[in-house]
Amino acid sequence: MVSLRYFDGLQVGSRIQVIETTHKFPLLSGYSQSSSVFDLEPNKQLKKTQKDYFIKSFGINVVKKALCQFPECQFSTLKALFPQLKSLSEFIQSDNYLGKIKVEVEGVEEAVNDLTQDNKLAIVIYLLNKLSSELQVENVEYKGTNEFKPYMVKDTFTDKTLNIVNDGNGDQEYGIPQSETTNQALNMDVSAEDWFVFNENYGTSEEKYLVKYIAKVAGQLKQKYSEVYLLRNERHFKLFNFDDGRVFEPDFVLFLVKDDKKHSLYYQVFIEPKGGHLIKHDEWKHNFLMHLKTEHKIEQLWKDRECIVWGMPFYNETETKPDFEKEFSALL
Structure with a gap:
């Protein structure tokens, strides 16, 4: 046992503050390199880059799928915390909630510029894991x-x-x-x-x-x-x-x-x-x-x-x- x-939750009327910090996410490239003692020139390093994304740009379905993994991010819970919230889509897209959250993705240029759906989902889950506690208690007494x-x-x-x-x-x-x-x-x-x-x-x-x-x-x-x-x-x-x-x-x-x-x-x-x-x-x-x-x-x-x-x-x-x-x- x-x-x-x-606890007895008691909201005193407020909304989540915009979290405008740019978070960082290292993208696993999936590439590998090999070299040989007979190569005339050493392999060149794969070109890496960084690119900013708003998580809402990954699409509502991707973000909703990630939110499902966090009980505190279910709509019924969010609605209790934020009575003015009308839908999960609003929570994802509105600048009052997740709309302004950015992530700086770093990795091989080709992969960073063309994120897969799995990449997008992993990034959102990573961010929600960091932010979920704040989503519960921000401006709530x-x-x-x-x-x-x-x-x-x-x-x-x-x-x-x-x-x-x-x-x-x-x-x-x-x-x-x-x-x-x-x-x-x-x-x-x-x-x-x-x-x-x-x-x-x-x-x-x-x-x-x-x-x-x-x-x-x-x-x-x-x-x-x-x-x-x-x-x-x-x-x-x-x-x-x-x-x-x-x-x-x-x-x-x-x-x-x-x-x-x-x-x-x-x-x-x-x-x-x-x-x-x-x-x-x-x-x-x-x-x-x-x-x-x-x-x-x-x-x-x-x-x-x-x-x-x-x-x-x-x-x-x-x-x-x-x-x-x-x-x-x-x-x-």
């Missing part, structure tokens, strides 16, 4: 509650297809399987670990460091708990900040079960690895995690089972690891 934050309600894990963590792109910017680890990374400090076959629920980890370097840390302490956890499971949250659930209802999707949740003859404890520990450049920017998330343990309320369904919600400090291998280890030691 997983207990997730719920929530009246929240600190109560947690129980949901079955099997109903919360469901099968889904992920579109993962290593865009060449920032953390180069994102999108690279942990079992295949060339960084030996991070390389690990997670499929061999019974405590890691998924068979691969495509996360950032900090997410991979976190998994390595759990691998190091897994033996100690198993000495104290009868069940130990680490799940990566691939948009399976959201939490809502106690103070202002801002949406938060912690990267991992650690499930721990401690049994005795008369009573069982079920721990749900929310963990957020964080790149150093984002620690200050996302300080509100850290504060929320630190208040979870003392401020949450939870519906206890069985007398002999108690559920405990816990949040950890941000995990960063070089900056916040000592604080994380200090708090984590309470679980050990």
Whole structure:
């Protein structure tokens, strides 16, 4: 059983602000080159270029297909957030919503100038993945509650297809399987670990460091708990900040079960690895995690089972690891 934050949504009347930032998308060319020791001249590099596109120019059907992959972008949800919205087509085309969002596509000139339908769909999904949280909370205020309600894990963590792109910017680890990374400090076959629920980890370097840390302490956890499971949250659930209802999707949740003859404890520990450049920017998330343990309320369904919600400090291998280890030691 997983207990997730719920809230009472209350819109106070506003519309989404135009997002005019130009996003970047690296187009996989599909081309390959080869050379021979007998070539008189080395192969020339394929000519690359950049071109801006408005996502609405990809066509309504393409954008609608991408929107279908995001529950928070379904029309009924959008209508609740934006009462003036008349149709999904308006949401796609109007400058009040997605109409002014641009993407800079970079790749081989021929491919960039003649995007396939699959290219267009992948680009829109990539952008919506970045923007969907903003679409939920931009200019919307929530009246929240600190109560947690129980949901079955099997109903919360469901099968889904992920579109993962290593865009060449920032953390180069994102999108690279942990079992295949060339960084030996991070390389690990997670499929061999019974405590890691998924068979691969495509996360950032900090997410991979976190998994390595759990691998190091897994033996100690198993000495104290009868069940130990680490799940990566691939948009399976959201939490809502106690103070202002801002949406938060912690990267991992650690499930721990401690049994005795008369009573069982079920721990749900929310963990957020964080790149150093984002620690200050996302300080509100850290504060929320630190208040979870003392401020949450939870519906206890069985007398002999108690559920405990816990949040950890941000995990960063070089900056916040000592604080994380200090708090984590309470679980050990």
